[in-house]
Amino acid sequence: MIRKQAAPSWADYRNRARLFWLLLLFGPIAALAAGAFWLVEHFGLHGLGWPLAVWLVALLLAAWRWQSFRCPRCERGFFNRRPLFLPLLANRCVHCLLPRT
Numbered sequence: 001m002i003r004k005q006a007a008p009s010w011a012d013y014r015n016r017a018r019l020f021w022l023l024l025l026f027g028p029i030a031a032l033a034a035g036a037f038w039l040v041e042h043f044g045l046h047g048l049g050w051p052l053a054v055w056l057v058a059l060l061l062a063a064w065r066w067q068s069f070r071c072p073r074c075e076r077g078f079f080n081r082r083p084l085f086l087p088l089l090a091n092r093c094v095h096c097l098l099p100r101t
Helices: 010-067
Strands: none
Touching: none
């Protein structure tokens, strides 16, 4: 059975954007805090590498998810796929020119 995905909406767009910005702003703080309070004690300065690597992967996945948002009007990709992450600040759909709200 093939399930059709729900139609894209601007609320979904805002949730994807918020997740990206929250990870970008608070992710390093959380990673450094987790590393400083527990991992550095056990592994030395190398203990900071794992939380920062996890944060970086989570940030890249959130950016990729945001960039894969589909336009509510034409249901095609709202952003260009290349160059990576640069088009996230686009104000219009690249296909039907629907303005971002």
